[in-house]
Each structure stands twice: as C-alpha cells, then as structure tokens.
Amino acid sequence: MDDFTLQSELEAMAGNAGIPLSEDQEIPTEGIGTTMARWRKLFDMKPDDAVERIIEHRQNLTRLRVSNDHWETIRAEKENQGYDRESYEYELALQKKKALLPTLSPVVDETTGSTVTYFVELDGHLSTPQDVQKAAGMDYEPLKVAGSSVEDDRGVRPRYSDGPVN
Incomplete structure (x- = not known):
C-alpha cells in the first residue's frame, strides 16, 4: 500500500469516527429518536432493530x-x-x-436427494406466507411451524420450505 492510499484510508476512518476533517463537514445533530423514526420508515425495521443498526453503522470505522x-x-x-x-x-x-450475497438456492445432496430447509420469520418485507412464496419463487405456500425467539422469548411465526426453490 503506498503512502497516498494509506493516508486516504486513515482520513476516511477519521471521518467515520466523527472527527471533522474540515470546518464545513456536517456532523449529525438530530436526536436518536428522529433518526430511529427515519430508519424505521426507510428500512422497515422495529424500533430496537433500528437503534441497533444505527449504532452499528456509526461504530463501523x-x-x-x-x-x-x-x-x-x-x-x-x-x-x-x-x-x-x-x-x-x-x-x-x-x-x-x-x-455480494450468493443466490440462496437449496443445495441438493446427490446421494439422498434432500435439500436444505430455510426457516423464515414473518417480519418486515417478508411478513406474510405469500411474501415468502413470491420472494422464493415457490409454487406453493410455505408451511407454518411454531417457534419462539431465543433472545427475548417472544413468539415468532416462522415458515419453512424444504423443497427446491424455482
């Protein structure tokens, strides 16, 4: 890495850390509540998830x-x-x-013919079985299973598919 590239990377990291590089650089001044409301609307997030994503984003140098x-x-x-x-x-x-994510198509085990099973929590952009069916290109509605969140012991409504995704 040459000196110019190193200096550019260090300046970018300093900017991400919130250290102004110049007098005219903007520094966010709005409250977390306003930012959370914006992110919830734009990215279809729950309040806690929005705050978590904001903090992660800001801490990523x-x-x-x-x-x-x-x-x-x-x-x-x-x-x-x-x-x-x-x-x-x-x-x-x-x-x-x-x-950068690879396409999510099930891997078929050549010896058994079985496929990978995907569990999807109905939330956000995938809030109905029909949303999952459409997103996965499935010919049928995914099956319903009961479940609960390990993190906060809340009920979840996952669906699963063990068939090939078209």
Whole structure:
C-alpha cells in the first residue's frame, strides 16, 4: 500500500469516527429518536432493530462514505425520499451486501436427494406466507411451524420450505 492510499484510508476512518476533517463537514445533530423514526420508515425495521443498526453503522470505522460533492448532487432527490446522508450511506452499504450475497438456492445432496430447509420469520418485507412464496419463487405456500425467539422469548411465526426453490 503506498503512502497516498494509506493516508486516504486513515482520513476516511477519521471521518467515520466523527472527527471533522474540515470546518464545513456536517456532523449529525438530530436526536436518536428522529433518526430511529427515519430508519424505521426507510428500512422497515422495529424500533430496537433500528437503534441497533444505527449504532452499528456509526461504530463501523470502515463504512462507506459518500463525498461531499456526490451528496450535494443527489441531496434534494434523496431528502425528498426521506433520506439524510447517514441513511443514504447505510442504504448503499445494504445494496453492496445484497450484491455480494450468493443466490440462496437449496443445495441438493446427490446421494439422498434432500435439500436444505430455510426457516423464515414473518417480519418486515417478508411478513406474510405469500411474501415468502413470491420472494422464493415457490409454487406453493410455505408451511407454518411454531417457534419462539431465543433472545427475548417472544413468539415468532416462522415458515419453512424444504423443497427446491424455482
């Protein structure tokens, strides 16, 4: 790694740590409640999940940052959609993760012919069995099973599919 690349990476990490690189750099001043409400609306999250994702995002020193020029170019459009700079950067990170994830198709064991079973909690964008069926490209509605969360002992409504996904 050359000196210029190293310096650029260190400056990016300093910016992510909240240390202003210049006098005109924006520092978020709104309360966590306002930020949480925005993220809940944009990313369809529960309140606790939104706060957790915000904290994780802010603590990630290697997170993606958009340049001031880029943000100024798209700012009006994104603010009309409900984004601020931080939530827009989080959205870009989500898109990057989704692009890097392999397609989720079941692996068939050649010897037994069995497939992997996926359990999906009905929540967020996948809140109904029909949502799961559509997202997975299934010919049938996934089967219902009973369950509870290990973390907080709340009831969950998972569905599962042990057949091939079309």
